[in-house]
Amino acid sequence: MEQSPPPAKSWSIHTRSEIISKYEIQGRVGSGAYSDVYKARRLSDNLTVALKEIHDYQSAYREIEALQVLQNCPNVVVLHEYFWREDEDAVLVLEFLRTDLDAVIKEGKKRGDGVGVGEVKRWMVQILCGVDACHRNMIVHRDLKPTNLLISDDGVLKLADFGQARILMEPGFVAPDENTQQYEQNPLFQEHTAPPAEVVPEMDSSSEGLRNKRQGIVSREESFREICEYNIQDSLDDIDKETSIQDGDTSCLATGTASDIGDDTLKSYCSYEVEDAENERRGALTSCVGTRWFRAPELLYGSTDYGLEVDLWSLGCIFAELLTLAPLFPGTSDIDQISRIISVLGNLTEEVWPGCLKLSDYGTISFAKVENPTGIEACLPNCSPDEISLVKKLVCYDPAARATAMELLHDEYFSKQPLPVPLSDLRVPLTNSGQDEDSPGGWHGYNDMESDSDFDDFGPMSVHTSSGGFSLQFS
Incomplete structure (x- = not known):
């Protein structure tokens, strides 16, 4: 029986002459609700590339916008053209x-010997350099997680999947370049801050608004001015729709990682966003971004007035997972996520986070007082005091108290023995992450695609109504 042809959207890229004249498409390696990714060969020099076809305007706009600003950063995925x-x-x-x-x-978990301390430090240094590059350019990634930290065959780690990224404009912003030079000149960091092997060419695009007309390195102020001008002129094409992105199954695939089609790789990492176009136009942010396990408390409590610090919380969760080989807060819903955080850090109060009462949902959801929170130390068994200290500098309620990527790059943890290993000593897996079929009862069993409104697992719940609405209290 003859098979029916695949959906039209899966093959639309094959009909575009401007693409097939430059690239030989070798096959689709990933697919999601808002993107399809293909492995391809560039005909001019046989370079293997990933073609990411994005079906959502906002995601495409954000990714191109961020990657253009970050095009000279060694620890950010290279955008050749679009x-x-x-x-x-x-x-x-x-x-x-x-x-x-x-x-x-x-x-590391499968081998049973984990990830060596020197390897952990090298991975961490590379992540911090990538995040520092974003934050010096006032770019908040908003979806940092292990599957969005891609790795080359020679061990270079690169931040990817900027579909949820936003550039935060602040009047009078000046990047602290002098501090940047301090760590870039440090022998510990020199190896991976070398220029990328291939110089990124001038971007080619038929979209006038985002066409990159710059050659070489331009000032950050000029970059921001061009982006601001485009935002004012185009205003995101006056989109008057809401988008709901539930692309968790292919988040890493959407940046060029190889995978078998249909793999349930990221079932436990649900990534979604609900964007209000009116808020978008006036610069407000959305709280429903990022993957739940790595989502900062201010996002879980509905804040739309957050900053770069949400990425720092995610970093703490990533570092903890790298150290223990298990997620720090594997919540099964947003309520469960908050509950897990509170059980470790204690109740959220003005004493630990001045201003938390102003969070949108602070008065809507409350938990019984946690008398004896377990603390971060209990979540990091067999970790050194320095490792625990590093995570605690990031995983804390008050965003203002979180250490910046730059500050962590200067942390004494990285200058102590064992030092970060050379890139050549890193053990780089041959393939991308996949579902661990040997441990169905492990943390991969958390199916994060479930509804966030499922409260069945939380025992007694009381609902209090008032003239202003209602609140939920879990005991």
Whole structure:
């Protein structure tokens, strides 16, 4: 029996002459609700690349915008060029990276010997350099997690999947370049801050608004001015729709990681976003971003006035998972996520986080007083005091108290023995992360695609109504 042809959207990229004239498409390696990713060969020099076809305007706009600003950063995935015309999906040409940090964690767990301290430090340094580059450019990633930290065959780690990223404009912002030079000149960091092997060429695009007309390195102020001008002129094309992104199953695939189609790789990492176009136009943020396990408390409590610090919380969760090979807060719903955090850090109060009473949902959801929170130490068994200290500098309620990526790069943890290993000594997995079929009862069993409104697992619950609405209290 003859098979029916695949859906039209899966093959639309094959009909675009401007793409197939430059690239040989070798096959689809990932697919999600808002993107399809193909492995391809660049005809001019046989370079293997990833073609990411994005079906959502906002995600495409954000990713291109962020990657253009970060195009000279060694620890950010390379955007070679992109194609975007009216009535066509955007197609990003990205470097092809076959594995990610999640695979490093899983392989260490499978081997039984974990990830060596020197390796952990090298991975951490690379992550921090990538995040520092974002934050110096006032870019908040908003979806940092192991599967979005891609790794090249020679061990270079790169931040990827900027579909939820936002550039935060602050009047008079000046990047602390002098501090940057201090760590870039440090021998511990020199190895991976070298220029990338391939110089990123001038971007080519048929989209006038985002066409990159710059050659070489331009000032950050000029970059921001161009982006601001485009935002004012285009105003996101006056989108008057809400988008609901539930692309968790292919988040890493959407940046060029290899995978078998249909793999349930990220079932336990549900990533979604609900965007209000009116808020978008006036610069407000949405709280429903990022993958739940790595989502900062201010997002879980509905804040739309947050900053770069949400990425720092995610970093703490990533570092903890790298150290223990298990997620720090594997919540099964947003309520469960908050409950797990409170059980470790204690109740959220003005004493530990001045201003928390102003959070949108602070008065809506409350928990019984936790008399004896377990503390971060209990979550990091067999970890050294320095490792625990590093995580605690990031996993804390008050965003203002979280250490910046720059501050952590200067932390004495990285200058103590054992030092970060050379890139050549890193154990790089051969393939990307996948579902661990040998441990169905492990943390992969948390199916994060469940509804956030499922309260069945939390025991007694009381609902209090008032003229202003209602609140939920869990005991």
